[in-house]
Amino acid sequence: MRHRSLLIMTTAITAGALTLTACGSRDGKDSSGDKDQKTTVVIGVDAPLTGSLSALGQGIKNSVDLATKIANKNNEVEGVTFKVKSFDDQAVPSSGKQNATSMVDDEEILGMVGPLNSGVAQSMQGVFNKADLAQVSPANTNPALSQGDNWASGKKERPFQTYFRTATTDIIQGRFAAQYYYNDAKKRKVFVVDDKQAYGNGLAKIFAAEFKRLGGQVVGTDHLTVKETDFSGISSKVKSAKADSVYFGGQYPEGGLLSDQVKQAGADVPIMGGDGIYDPAFIKASGTSNDGDLATSVGYPVEQLDSAKTFMKNYQAQGYKDPFAAYGGYSYDAAWSIIQAVKQVVNDNDGELPDDSRAKVTEALGKVSFDGVTGKVSFDKYGDTTNKQLTVYEVKKGAWKSVKSATFKD
Template sequence: MRQRSLIAITAALAAGALTLTACGSRDSGDKGSSGSGNTTVVIGVDAPLTGQNSATGLGIQYGAQIAVDDANKNKTVPGVTFKIQALDDKAVPATGQQNASQLVAEKDVLGVVGPLNSGVATQMQQVFATANLVQISPSNTNPELTMGKNWQTNKVRPFKTYFRTATTDALQGAYAADYAYNGAKKKKAFVVDDKQTYGAGLSKIFQEQFVKQGGKVIGTDHVNVGDRDFSTLVTKIKNSGADLLYYGGQYDESEVLTKQLKDAGANIPLFGGDGMFTPTYIKTAGKAAEGDLVTSIGVPVDTLPAAKDFVATYKAKKYPGDYGTYGSYAYDAATAIIKAVGQVVKDGKIPSDARAQIVDAVQKNSFDGISGKIAFDEYGDTTNKQLTVYQVQNGEWKSVKSGTANPKS
């Protein structure tokens, strides 16, 4: 997933992000809060923890937290205590860049999980690359982040420090198009996006693939982040004769759009990507959400035997946020960093080039995570290409199909 950019960034927001301080220490006398070793290694987390997208952002924070707690409890890396330092980017790219600089400056930070939004990632990648600090996003899906701007014709990896446990929109958009045409039997789509990196990219791929499947795109339009009145757009969609609305963007706008669309008498499903896949969408849209569809990465976490303990822990701790969207992928991202630290840090001793060594170790790592097999290809993309279509049924997201995408050329 994902991008969200806000026009105004107040000094208060920037100051709020910068007041968060590192909690790590390499002092041999510092036992840390969990007591699993005498050297503290910090794993940074960057995500929107307040405001827009905070439900999914908090799921990332606490998914990583559970991985760290498990590593400390199991003494996964002898002589090392792991800690999380979570910074709030508020889904603002510039704030994410500030957070990246802050994490780089803290010598105890040996890896970062995040961000949530693809647009935020574009402003963080160079900062981490310059410092040889590994970054693993559990949710970014824009193909350009790993394969460059010309990824469709000439794949070039921009930053060797960037990885992700989420598969890309190149597959998500194609999987949605295939299901829309062949599964839901929709033939005429109206396509809308929010003009952001994630939304515009995803809707473009859906549009291309839907046409290649045999469908017809009978209208396109855009909305702005923060819009709440979609009356003009709703009239346009209703009059178009479309039997499906595909939306590239996030739940903040789509949950309002679908309600206004149904209230106007256009009883057609709204289909979107993982940016919509949260219980918040259903809570806000209410009955209007019934029948709506999304694609999301992987398979339902509640069905994965390896994730059983993770889900139980998240619920028992009563952590805020939504673990079901990216929580397990954040857990696995943090675990990939922890395993790499274990290969580099011996007997609690951190080498001077630890960050660079950890990048190389992450690239070579391969293990069974709670979300599936965790390994990275030559671009830093996950080798796990599983996707799932969910539909709102009786007020809940229910999985209707899981598999892998086969984009039409």
């Protein structure tokens, strides 16, 4: 399906309170010559807003909402008012695909932020690409999303021009984690577990390859199923293998329980995972102390960045019910990149949105560059972030604490 011409919805405030239809003019003027109208541009948001990962999803949605509020307050794009329309995928790929179709059908949506899960993103990419609708994920880390299925063999090819992300990939995160485990934590015998999902499986493979390259041993591997709760079998294997550590590719609901049961089985070893377990809910999911467990997450701790102070202040001022969580800063930057792309498109078209706004916004995103909440925001030829900063966090006294931040270098 080719992208249909965008029909801009505008509302004319006249003496008769006349409301224009979708056939209204794109220049923001009605027949009476009112020049004070604003065109509405909607940014779609897709994330798990309910279910076990809603703690992360709500933070994504709220942070995008904050970006649009700031843009409107500052009149960032003259003649344009930004709004948010959110969709709940519950971390289910089929739901994400349905949401993608709904966003494509909504002609006011010129870009979207999300999703959280790489597996969900895989189901959405083709839908968005056919409609020239740009998506910017603040959380996806699977390399194949931007570099194609053959990225590991060095044959990188961008499958969808509409896909971007502000989070760095697992190529970076997995290797960074392995280097910390081997060089800093001095671990030598790791047991690797994944949840069989696109994100978890890919991350675990990259970690294991780098750990072995450094000289460490992978003394065992196993898989678990999402929403499963009994990991006693895996825990026994970890103990029998005499592993000095565990690496888990997956999300916090299963990760917290796995950590709990490994320790209950008598294996007093830390569990490390990626950004999927970096959330207070990981600690809450466990009935045994998680002190010593580790996680990597993209970027530097938001609270330690001077660039994030205003974001944190503004977020708090809005009184959102949920915290911005692990991906708040990246979600704000994702939304702001779309806003800046819209701004460029409007400026290049004499202050108006063109008929092919979606395609033009996608094109403009590739050239975006600004200082964001999480640092410099720009994209490479694959749509990946150029920001390769990461942080290792450790559970200390029942809370995540940063222990090392660095820019990844090969």
